[in-house]
Amino acid sequence: MELSKRRPFKEYETFVPEIGAFYDTLRRPLRRCLRVNTLRITPLELTAILRAQGYRVRPTPFADYLLEHDGLENPGSSLEATLGYFLSQALTSALAVMALGPRPDEFVFDLCAAPGCKTTHMAQLMKNRGLIIANDSREKRLRALEYNMKRLGTTNVVTTSYRGQNFPLRWRFDRVLADVPCSSEGTARFSSSPVCSMRRQGQSFLVKIQRDLIVRAFDLLRDQGVLLYSTCTYNPDENEGVVQYLLENRPAEILPIDLSAPHAPGLLQWKDRSYDRQMERCWRIYPHQLNSVGFFLARIGRGSPQK
Numbered sequence: 357m358e359l360s361k362r363r364p365f366k367e368y369e370t371f372v373p374e375i376g377a378f379y380d381t382l383r384r385p386l387r388r389c390l391r392v393n394t395l396r397i398t399p400l401e402l403t404a405i406l407r408a409q410g411y412r413v414r415p416t417p418f419a420d421y422l423l424e425h426d427g428l429e430n431p432g433s434s435l436e437a438t439l440g441y442f443l444s445q446a447l448t449s450a451l452a453v454m455a456l457g458p459r460p461d462e463f464v465f466d467l468c469a470a471p472g473c474k475t476t477h478m479a480q481l482m483k484n485r486g487l488i489i490a491n492d493s494r495e496k497r498l499r500a501l502e503y504n505m506k507r508l509g510t511t512n513v514v515t516t517s518y519r520g521q522n523f524p525l526r527w528r529f530d531r532v533l534a535d536v537p538c539s540s541e542g543t544a545r546f547s548s549s550p551v552c553s554m555r556r557q558g559q560s561f562l563v564k565i566q567r568d569l570i571v572r573a574f575d576l577l578r579d580q581g582v583l584l585y586s587t588c589t590y591n592p593d594e595n596e597g598v599v600q601y602l603l604e605n606r607p608a609e610i611l612p613i614d615l616s617a618p619h620a621p622g623l624l625q626w627k628d629r630s631y632d633r634q635m636e637r638c639w640r641i642y643p644h645q646l647n648s649v650g651f652f653l654a655r656i657g658r659g660s661p662q663k
């Protein structure tokens with residue numbers, strides 16, 4: 357994808373709402389929030405520390421531990437970050453974890469986990485209880501995850517390094533997160549070189565991996581378990597197309613996402629492809645809707661829906 361062109365997402369303009377606002381947001385730098393690590397500190401305590409240093413910090417409407425900030429440059433390298441008081445991350449990543457909703461004492465699988473932004477958030481929501489298996493096929497990236505776990509005081513995680521599509525079918529999990537490798541279009545901005553991990557010509561190769569990953573993620577769910585499939589891309593072939601593949605091959609159903617945040621519903625049609633009506637329950641989050649990364653979320657159930 358080449359962002360030097362004025363309309364890099366021309367083929368998506370038929371479905372992106374408020375296309376002018378969308379492109380305006382891409383002209384601004386990517387914005388991150390601070391996720392307060394409540395395993396180490398409260399949101400009020402961290403807010404007081406940062407305000408004493410002259411920074412403007414306020415809670416987002418989505419959770420008191422997700423903070424917006426002004427003026428904090430490179431927060432990830434601050435003393436407070438090193439002490440594990442917070443993680444600087446995209447707000448949309450936090451919504452993915454909140455949509456999955458892991459609870460203390462559950463058995464949770466994170467299929468593509470490194471560098472652990474969502475794993476450590478899940479551990480926080482689980483109060484370090486229960487067990488998370490955090491898997492990533494790239495061993496080197498697991499080192500970053502393990503560093504983040506240490507820094508943030510995460511103690512209910514074990515790591516594994518399988519190709520997710522080959523992860524042994526030995527256990528069944530209450531919740532599974534499939535935050536799959538994708539073309540990362542949602543992170544691209546005009547101001548920086550595009551952060552697309554894979555270019556368009558590689559996307560059919562990606563779709564094959566994503567289909568295999570979502571099927572294995574589903575097969576690892578216990579009855580009435582919940583799967584969250586997410587990407588940071590707009591491409592319907594990597595989003596609705598992959599979820600459609602799952603619906604056609606497994607007894608899966610799309611569950612509503614019980615959160616309140618601006619988003620657009622999943623697509624029912626893209627070029628010559630038609631998608632199941634349930635796809636409307638998926639969330640497409642565009643950068644201008646939350647001033648964050650573009651994201652896709654599908655909450656998927658096996659058996660009768662579960663909260």
Ligand SMILES: C[S@@+](CC[C@H](N)C(=O)[O-])C[C@H]1O[C@@H](n2cnc3c(N)ncnc32)[C@H](O)[C@@H]1O
Nearest residue numbers: 468469470471472473474493494519520535537
């Ligand atoms: C979108 S990133 C995950 C981000 C992570 N969930 C987080 O919140 O920090 C996708 C990850 O998938 C991993 N990956 C790529 N192919 C994989 C595969 N076949 N099986 C498992 N992991 C894979 C990559 O190494 C990368 O770390």
